[in-house]
Amino acid sequence: xxxxxxxISAVTTSHIIPEIVDEYYKVxxxxxxxxxxxxxxxxxxxxxxxxxxxxxxxxxxxFAPGSTFDISYVQTDTAMAFNVKxxxxxxxxxxxxxxxxxGSDAVxxxxxxxxxxxxxxxxxxxxSHIYEDGQGTVTSQIALDGILAGYDDGTNYPSYGGIxxxxxxxxxxTGINGYYQNVAGPLSLTTLQKAYGQATFGNxxxxxxxxxxxIYNGIFNKLTPMQRVTDATPDLVSYxxxxxRYNNRRLVVDQYCPTGYLxxxxxxxxxxxxxxxxxxxxxxxxxKELPNSVDVASQCLFGGNIVVxxxxxxxxxxGISA
Numbered sequence: 649x650x651x652x653x654x655x656i657s658a659v660t661t662s663h664i665i666p667e668i669v670d671e672y673y674k675v676x677x678x679x680x681x682x683x684x685x686x687x688x689x690x691x692x693x694x695x696x697x698x699x700x701x702x703x704x705x706x707x708x709x710x711f712a713p714g715s716t717f718d719i720s721y722v723q724t725d726t727a728m729a730f731n732v733k734x735x736x737x738x739x740x741x742x743x744x745x746x747x748x749x750x751g752s753d754a755v756x757x758x759x760x761x762x763x764x765x766x767x768x769x770x771x772x773x774x775x776s777h778i779y780e781d782g783q784g785t786v787t788s789q790i791a792l793d794g795i796l797a798g799y800d801d802g803t804n805y806p807s808y809g810g811i812x813x814x815x816x817x818x819x820x821x822t823g824i825n826g827y828y829q830n831v832a833g834p835l836s837l838t839t840l841q842k843a844y845g846q847a848t849f850g851n852x853x854x855x856x857x858x859x860x861x862x863i864y865n866g867i868f869n870k871l872t873p874m875q876r877v878t879d880a881t882p883d884l885v886s887y888x889x890x891x892x893r894y895n896n897r898r899l900v901v902d903q904y905c906p907t908g909y910l911x912x913x914x915x916x917x918x919x920x921x922x923x924x925x926x927x928x929x930x931x932x933x934x935x936k937e938l939p940n941s942v943d944v945a946s947q948c949l950f951g952g953n954i955v956v957x958x959x960x961x962x963x964x965x966x967g968i969s970a
Contacts, residue, residue, distance in 0.1 A: 664755040664756070666755050666756055667756070668756060668761055673768050673772055674772075674903035674904060675902075675903055676775045676778075676902050676903065676904045677858070677891070677900045677901075677902060678775075678778060678856065678858050678900070678902050678904075678905075678913075679771065679774065679775045679778060679904075681856065681915055682778070682915065682918060682919070682920045682954065683774070683920045683922070685915075686915050686916070687915050687918055687919045687920050687954075688919070688920050688922060689919045689920065689921050689922070690921075690922065690923075690924040691732070691921040691922055691923045691924065691951070691952050692924055693923075693925075696729045696730060696731055696732070697729070697730045697731075697732065697921050697952075697953055697955060698727045698728070698729045698730075699727060699728045699729075699730070699809065699955050699957045700725060700726075700727045701725065701726060701727060701728060701824070701957070702724055702725050703724065703725070703726060703816040703817065703823055703824075704722065704723065704724045704816075705722075705724065706722050706724060707719075707720070707722055726811065726816070727809075728808065728809025728810060728811055728824070728955070728957070729809055729810045730793050730809055730810075730953045730955055731953065732923070732951055732952060732953060733782070733790060733791060733792050733793075733951070733952065733953045734790075734928070734949070734950065734951050735770055735773055735774060735949070735950040735951075736770070736947045736948065736949050736950075737766040737767070737769040737770035737773070737947065737948045738766070738945060738946075738947050739762045739763060739765075739766040739945065739946050739947070739948075740938075740943060740944070740945040741758070741759060741762060741935070741943060741944050741945070742943050743941075743942040743943050743944065744942070745758060746758060746759065763932075763946075766946075766948050767930070767948055770930070770948045770949075770950060772904075774792065774950060775904045776904050777791045777792040777794055778792060778794050778795060778904070778954060779794055779795060779796060779902075779904060779905055779906055779909070779911070780792075780794040780796050780906075781793070781794050781796045781797040781805065782794050782797065783797050783805060785804070785805075792953055792954055793808075793809070793953055793954060793955070794954065795911060795913065795918070795954075795956060795962070795964075796964070798826070798918075798954075798955075798956030798959055798962070799826035799827070799828070799911065799912075799913070799956060799959055799962040799963060799964045800825075800826055800828050800959075800964065801813075801819075801820045801821075801825040801826055801827055801828040802814060802818075802825055803828050804828070808824055808956075808959065809824070809955075811824060813825055820846055821846050821847060821849075821960040822960065823960075824959045824960070825959060825960060826847070826956075826959040826960060826961075826962045826963055826964065827843055827846040827847055827960075827962070827963035827964070828963070828964045828966070829842075829843060829963075829964070829965055829966070830966050830967040831965050831966065831967045831968045831969075832967045832969075833967070833968075833969050834866070834968070834969055834970045835863060835866060835867070835910065835965065835968045835970070836870075837867070837870050837871075839965065840867070840894070840910070840965070841895075843912060843963040843965055844894075844895055844912060844963070846963060847912055847914075847960065847961050847962055847963045849960065849961065852914060852916075852917075852958070852961050853895075853897070853914065853961065854897060854912035854913055854914050854961065854962055854963065855897050855898065855913070855914055855915055855916070856897065856898050856900070856912075856913045856914070856915050857894060857897060857898065857899040857900070857910065857911065857912050857913075858899075858900050858901075858902040858905050858910070858911050858913070859899070859900075859901065859902070859905055859909065859910040859911070859968075860901065860902075860903075860905050860906075860907060860908075860909070861901050861903070862970060863908075863909075863910055863968050863970070864899065864900075864901045866970050867892075867894070867899065868892060871892070871894075908966060908967055908968045908969070909964065909965065909966055909968065910964075910965040910968060911962070911963070911964055911965075912962050912963040912964075912965075913956075913961075913962045914958065914961035914962060917956065917957045917958035917961055918954065918955075918956050918957075918962075919954065919955050919957065920952065920953075920954050921952045921953055921954070921955060922950070922951075922952040923950070923951035923952050925951065927949050928949045928950060928951030928952075929950075929951070929952075930948060930949070930950055931948070931949060932946055932947070932948050932949075933946050933947045933948075933949065934946055
C-alpha cells in the first residue's frame with residue numbers, strides 16, 4: 649500500500665489562500681437595479697400585492713350651447729393582483745465539521761463561507777425567475793411573476809395580474825399589453841428600433857435593455873463608433889457594471905437572460921415588492937438542531953414579488969440568432 653505522506657508532506661502543511669473564489673455564480677445588473685436600487689419597494693403585508701390601473705377615459709368632447717352632457721357613469725379603473733411568492737436557501741452544517749474548523753488551522757471560517765453561499769443561492773433563484781413567467785408555462789405558479797409574462801402582448805400569456813389582456817385592450821402596447829416579436833433570425837437595428845418605438849409614450853420609454861453577451865456583441869458591432877457611448881452613470885458603475893447607450897438608454901449584458909432574448913424595461917414601472925418582515929426580507933431563521941442529530945440547519949428567506957405596472961412601456965424580442 650502506498651504511503652499517504654512522504655518526507656516533505658509529512659512535515660510541511662499546505663498554504664491555504666484565505667479567500668474563496670466563486671467559480672459558479674453569474675451576475676445580473678437587472679437584479680441589482682430592481683431589488684437593490686430604484687425598483688425596490690417594501691411589502692408591509694396583505695393577502696396580495698394589488699396594483700390599481702386606469703384603463704379607460706371618462707366621457708369628454710365638444711358640446712353645443714344649450715345641449716346636455718352625457719353624465720352616465722364610466723368604469724375607468726381596475727387592479728392587477730399578484731400573489732406573494734416565497735423563496736428559501738438552505739444551509740445545513742455538520743456539527744462535527746465545526747469542531748475541526750477552528751483555531752489557527754481554520755484559515756476560512758466554515759460557517760461564514762456557507763452563509764455567503766446560501767445568500768448567493770437565494771439571489772440566483774430569484775434572478776433566473778425574473779426572466780420567466782410564474783404562470784405554469786416556463787416556471788411554476790409559485791415562482792415570481794416574471795417579465796416574460798409581464799411584457800407579453802397576449803401572444804403567449806393572455807392574462808397578467810389576474811386580468812384578461814383582451815378585456816381591457818387589444819394589440820401591442822394597448823391596455824396591459826407589451827410588445828412581443830419573435831425575430832426568428834439575426835437582430836437588426838431596425839427591428840430593435842421598432843420595438844423601442846412601440847414601447848415609447850411621450851417621455852416614458854424603456855430605460856433599461858438587457859440581453860445575452862452574444863446579442864450585446866452584435867448590437868455593439870452594428871453601432872458606428874460615433875454612436876457607441878459607454879454608460880458611466882453611478883447606479884451601474886457603483887455596483888461594478890458597465891453598459892453602452894442605445895437611444896441614450898442603458899443596454900447591459902445579463903448572464904441570466906435566456907438565450908435568444910432581448911428585454912426592454914422601464915424600471916420606474918418595474919418594482920420588486922420585498923417583505924419588510926425580518927425573516928422574509930432576506931433574513932435568516934437562525935440555526936436549528938436537526939432531529940436525532942447534532943447537525944444544524946438555517947434558511948435564508950424571501951417573500952414578495954415583482955410587478956410590471958405598465959407593460960406597454962416594455963418589449964420582448966425573442967428568437968434572436970445572433
